[in-house]
Amino acid sequence: MAKQTENPVSSYDPKKEPIGQLLSLTNPSLIVPDWQRNYSWKTEHVEVFWNDLIFFMDREGPKPKGEYFLGSVVIVKTQSGDYKLLDGQQRLATSAILLSVIRDQIKSYKPNAADQFQSQFLVGFDHVEEKSIHKLRLNVYDKEYFRRLILIERDGDYEEPTPQISSHYLLHNTRTFFEGAISDLISGLSEKERFEKCMLVARCLLNHMTVISVYSTDEDSAAEVFETLNDRGIGLSTPDLLRNLIIRRADEEQRDTVVELWQEVVSFETDGAIKNFLRHYWVSRYGDVKSQSLYREIKRKVEAEKIDSIALSTSLSDSAASYRMLLGANTDDAEFNKVLSEVKEFGASSSILLPVLLGLFETVSGPDLVICSSNLLNVFVRHSVIANRENSKLENVIYAAVRELRSDASAQKFNKTISEYAPTDAESVSAFKKLSITHNGSRRAILKRFELDLRQTEELDIASPSRVHVEHIYPQKPKEGERWEDHGRLVNRLGNLTLLSARLNKEIKNGNFELKKPAFSKSELLMTKALAAGAGWSAVLMNSRQEKMAKKVPVLWPLLKE
Structure with a gap:
């Protein structure tokens, strides 16, 4: 039997401790590494x-004795003496935000208690x-914004x-949420009762909300622990x-x-948007990879080919800026932006085109960019929309082509x-036809x-979906007695x-053809x-129109084969 590699987590010292102990005994600070996710x-x-x-507090009453498990926290004590928080920052930051709200709420009644909260759990002094x-x-x-919003005291000059x-914005929203929640909780109480209720919330959070803290002094293996925890389903993200x-x-x-x-x-x-970018970046260069295996695939290639960290980070940074322009359809090429805007109209299914569009944007320019992206869109419409074929084979073809x-x-x-x-x-x-x-x-x-x-050379900018709607000629909800046999x-x-302005659409909603004809005649759309x-x-006329x-499809969605 092959010798089993020691699991990096096995050398770590796990122990159960309350949130208050983590925050109050930390000197130096608990530091979220700069490579960790934002709040x-x-x-x-x-x-x-x-x-x-609140459920725990209501269950336990005024003298809580039980505990409520919040998950795990991973801390590495580095050789320089810092404590690096590898996992758990969302829970600890959220706890600190709640404590800052309680600090500010009780300050007018008992300044000394508020000062103790500040020095013991938020900002101490060496x-x-x-x-x-x-x-x-x-x-x-996030550190400077968090310091100014949460950690420093709110005096008269704040x-x-x-x-x-x-x-x-998320940090601000969390603070705002807790301000409202605490206000609702103590509404109608006397000043003393408000103080006691706030202290009960703080006691439950600090002394009875517990985590499993995993400590180590081995900084070099921190990344391996991080990845192992991810494998065990703790939910660390690809970014x-x-x-x-x-x-x-x-x-x-x-x-x-x-x-x-x-x-x-x-x-x-969002983390999801970052992950989408990373996957599309990778696909446009190295081939298709599913989201769940993205990190392992990148890691394998980075380590096998010894890809330089600065070079890879520079490439990612440049591509992220390009990707953001693609999503917003706001590049410097107006004609390319029109293609991007049309791609967006097809919704989530057209996201398979983003790795290819990124590759085109970073590789070709001028007329070729518009020609290639337009042809890509036409291929997608024919394959995925008109013919309604499964996308996986198309992805293989277009991803190989852009690589x-x-x-x-x-x-060409x-x-x-x-x-x-x-x-x-x-x-x-x-x-x-169908x-x-x-x-x-x-x-x-x-x-x-x-x-x-229909307009051929006549320029037309059809208004946004909020102003020009898709109109059903035979209505979606026909009146009694007017429903077609094969309605569905x-x-x-x-x-x-057809297309119709929102204003006219409201006037004729669910009307029959005769009621809609006057609105159709007023439309500026040919x-x-x-x-x-x-x-x-009728169904016969509808089939004839379709x-x-x-017959226009080959002309409206042409393919470039030369």
Whole structure:
């Protein structure tokens, strides 16, 4: 039997301790490493935390004796004497925020008690070194805002800081939530009763909310512990793990630079958005990988090829800026932005195009960028929307094509490769004849192409979805006696859909064709105005209209094969 490698967690010393002990006995500070995630708890997470605390308090009464388990905390005592908090910052930061609200609430009644809260759990003072000790210090992106919002006392000259990034807003929201929750809890009580209620909340939090703290003095194996805990389902994120890996591999003098470069990556609004970017970045360069195995795949390649931390962080930072422009459709190329805006209309299913669009944006420029991205969109519409084929094989083709483009392939070869996989003209026409779509953005994008084709050289900027709606010619909810026999099969067919201004749409909602004709005739959209010339509307006429539309598919979604 092969010798089993020692599990890094086995050399760590786990022990159970209350939140108050973690905060009160910490000198030096508990420090969240700069490669760790920003504060990320949303109001729903904070609300669960609060409800659990209040449930425990109500159950235990005025003299609580039990305990409530909050999870695990991982702390590494470094050779320099710092305590690095590898896991648990969300719970500890949220606890500190609640304590700051209680501190401010009780100050007017018992200033000494508020001062004790401040010095014991939030900011102590080292009389030997003559300096303040922040009990909890967040990462480089959050620490100053957290200090000014939570840690410092709110005297008469206090001025609340302005949030700058998404995690700052989350910290502010958490503080605001607790201010409201405490206010509701003590509403209608006397000043003394308010103080006692606040102290009971604090006692339950500090003395009876417990964690399993895992301590070590082995800084070098901290990353391995971090990853092992992740494998055991504690829920550490890919961005956290990857930052840890890259910082650990960097030379000491490079680490500040790595942290600074990662600012562009971590400034996406959520962990999920960061993870999406990282996956799309990787896919556009190295091939498809599923989210659950993303970190392991990146780690394998980074270690096997000894990829430099600064080089990788620089590439990630540059690509994050590009990716943000793609998401916002706000690049310097107006025509490319139009393609990006149309991609967004197709919703979540079109996200498979983002790694390819990122590769195109970083590889080709000028007319080729618009040509390649337009062709990519046309392939997607034919394959995934009109023919309604499964996306996995298409992903393999387009991801391989963009990787080849990044190495040395031409734009022409890229277009030829992806176009050959798309449904043919005949297949696309046939599929369109029976096409039914429920996703509003997708059918709106398709109808816009037909409207623009009718106008040919005439410029038109069709207004946003809030102003121009998709209208069902035969209504979604027909009145009694007007329902078609095959209602469910026909109502969302493309031949039964048009575009109409929101104002006119409200006037004729769920009306029959005769009631809608006057609104159709007032429309500035040619495809809609043409409907008003008809004498009526039926399943036969709808099929006829859709067949005529189908013949236009090869022209409206052309493929570039040369």
